[in-house]
Amino acid sequence: MNILLVDDEALELDQLEYIMKAHFPNWMFYKAQDASIALQVTEKVKISIAFIDIQMPGKNGLELAKELKNKYEMDIIMVTAFQSFEYAQLSLRIGVTDYVTKPIVESELLEILQRYKKWNSQSDSIQQVLLIFREEYHEKLTLSSVANRIHLNSTYLSRKFFEEIGIGFADYLNAYRLEIAKKLLTEHKEMSMAVIAERAGFNSQHYFSVMFKKQFQITPSEYRINPKRTREIIT
Template sequence: MNILLVDDEALELDQLEYIMKAHFSNWTFYKAVDASIAIQLAKKVKISLAFLDIQMPGKNGLELAKELKKNYEMDIIIVTAFQSFEYAQSSLRIGVNDYLTKPIVESELLMFLEKYRKWSTQNDSIQEVLHIIREEFHEKLSLGLIANRIHMNATYLSRKFYEEIGIGFADYLNTYRLENAKKLLIENKNLSMSVIAEKTGFNSQHYFSAIFKKQFGMTPSEYRTNPKRKKDHIT
């Protein structure tokens, strides 16, 4: 699991890494002293959990958290010396997962991290599958192909995926593709149905339209022109 630590004080970064590394030796840590470096790291590495200091030069931790939440799948923890209710409220509105205050107490941090201990190697594999789907949903994907890429048995991966996510691989992939199709239907009204089908990974326009209607009770064209449709968000 990849962990991102962001703080403009190098000592704080080293302390966090030192505490966690002693108890989570299989985690990989990436450190950044400002938001710009953090964003570059997030583009290159699949980050699972990020600890962000609020007070930093340039873009602050809350602004960084908002950008990371918008573009990436990760849990975010705000860390700050300021015990401000306003900061806590802002963090929750952005969608961060928790809020810790400095100075960091090792026993409290480890107690907090217990819920992440279950992110085992198996869980990391499922996270990798989800990452592949979200980055390559428009390509030809199958459980077998992905299983080969991450060096797992396809039958075992299928079972673990269902256990972790609560839905089968194929259903999850189609649902994710359909959510992206809805976004394209609204934001790119000049695109034809065949182009949207291709851009979202469906083999044909006919299959795309059929599965869309089965899922949402209306055709893609009807959805595009339906004034009563709700604004949907990919999760």
């Protein structure tokens, strides 16, 4: 299941992700620091729940929530530092599911997320695929080879994966590999781009660079110099 986190404060995004990932390890998190990036994410990925901060520069959270509700089927949870009756009324009119106040209290957030607990479990076959990704992302993994390993038809697995995860098999694998590459870029400054591409599972440095730039709007070299410049993060 895909979760969108929208807040102009990077620390707030990290905190939300940290709390939820510990309890919902199979969820995939997309983070955006403004409304425009959030809209770009929703155009590419089927989002199930969006956590949106109300106070943001440019288009505020309520405006973004209204636009998303008009375009897509998703649950929206507003995040605000202000316990305002007016905000609550506006949220209800838009059709948001709930709202949580800052600073985020883990117990309160988890209480809101109880209704989604059933979404945390995928079928055994998809769990097997995700485990293969985590353990063998650096190997050559194709839809047909993975399908054979778990004794499923590749067409069926492709459809099942998209239904349960909300993103295609290859897209998810690439996103996972890019996150591995980001860690290598920041933790191993001495490592060449070719080695990073290989260790992350990409078959060429050029393809790795193209995919990285497409996903994060920044080159791997630029990210290594200044990791904070990337505006969209998938984990």
